[in-house]
Amino acid sequence: MPPCSATRPACTWRGTGTQRSTHILPRALQCGRRGRGPVMAQSSKIEWTQATWNPITGCTKVSPGCAHCYAETMAERWRGISGHPFEYGFDLQLRPNRLKLPLLWKRPKLIFVNSMSDLFHENVPDAFVVKVFETMREASWHTFQVLTKRTERARDLTRKLAELDPWPDNVWMGTSIENQRWVQRADSLREIPAKIRFISCEPLLGPLRLNLHGIHWVICGGESGARARRMDPSWVRDLRDQCVAAGVPFFFKQWGAFDENGRRVGKKRAGRILDGQIFDEMPRLV
Incomplete structure (x- = not known):
């Protein structure tokens, strides 16, 4: 298992008692399978946005709307697959090597931030949230859509x-x-x-x-x-x-x-x- 990156206690998956922790992925996995290029969602099928950016993935349930989470379903398919970006399923994971990806997209886009997580999850350190905001401020030609529960x-x-x-x-x-x-x-x-x-x-x-x-x-x-x-x-x-x-x-x-x-x-x-x-x-x- 990769080291835990958060100073707060590990999250509890509501309703199951399963412990889920916050991880920083090994460098080779932060941007793609076995390091073969970044995971960059430069387009999205979500009707109200144009692209997605996930410097964090994974989450825990907080209300009934989370019960059948599409992101969890997708991520958990790959749990245990060595070298896959979702090797640890839907455990909360910080992905520092994705922080600057929007700066590589030169054409203005509507970007949904953390379609696979929640930027304000209690186990995301304040300092990491600040880094996400620094990128959004720097990439001023884009419009970022942050959604949280x-x-x-x-x-x-x-x-x-x-x-x-x-x-x-x-x-x-x-x-x-x-x-x-x-x-x-x-x-x-x-x-x-x-x-x-x-x-x-x-x-x-x-x-x-x-x-x-x-x-x-x-x-x-x-x-x-x-x-x-x-x-x-x-x-x-x-x-x-x-x-x-x-x-x-x-x-x-x-x-x-x-x-x-x-x-x-x-x-x-x-x-x-x-x-x-x-x-x-x-x-x-x-």
């Missing part, structure tokens, strides 16, 4: 960051809210001085009443995969109507495994048309 830590840590430098204009900050139980995440998000603050309601697991004051974008989507939970169309329409009333751009990403009529047809066939329209509204780029 840990908004309280994000708020507290970004207050410290603000003492060093203002929040970068090219960094959007978002949180995931899957049902009414977790709407308080938006309260912490509003305290973060990002020019664009957004909410991702994916997977949407129940009806939501959102306070959209200080929120600049809402993403909505249903769950996909073999164990997907069905999203009620009334939840989607109500969320869309809230956004229209508040003047907030609304992006409908997908129905997920179930179509609008509740039939399990798979993500591709279910599509992303809502009431005869594709909603792909975006906030104004900064």
Whole structure:
């Protein structure tokens, strides 16, 4: 096993009791299989972004939206495969050799930060988060989309960051809210001085009443995969109507495994048309 990089205790995988720790990967594995070139996601199939950047991978579950995590499913396929970037599955891993990758992408992109993790996970050292922000500030021609379920830590840590430098204009900050139980995440998000603050309601697991004051974008989507939970169309329409009333751009990403009529047809066939329209509204780029 590689050495543990965090000073905090190892994480516990909620619901199983399995211990998961934070690792810094050996240099040969940080950028690709057996060091054969960097893992650079210069394009992405995620509808609301253009590329992904993962200086951290792995996470632990904090709420029901995490139950069927696509990133965990993908990473765990490779657990135990010697030399593979996910040899340690979905254990939290710091990947320092990926920190500067966005600087190599010369054309401006929308970049989703840590699609395979959470930048503000409690076992990611403050100093490493600072390094990620340094890269985002330096790569000013890109727009970075940071998404977290840990908004309280994000708020507290970004207050410290603000003492060093203002929040970068090219960094959007978002949180995931899957049902009414977790709407308080938006309260912490509003305290973060990002020019664009957004909410991702994916997977949407129940009806939501959102306070959209200080929120600049809402993403909505249903769950996909073999164990997907069905999203009620009334939840989607109500969320869309809230956004229209508040003047907030609304992006409908997908129905997920179930179509609008509740039939399990798979993500591709279910599509992303809502009431005869594709909603792909975006906030104004900064």
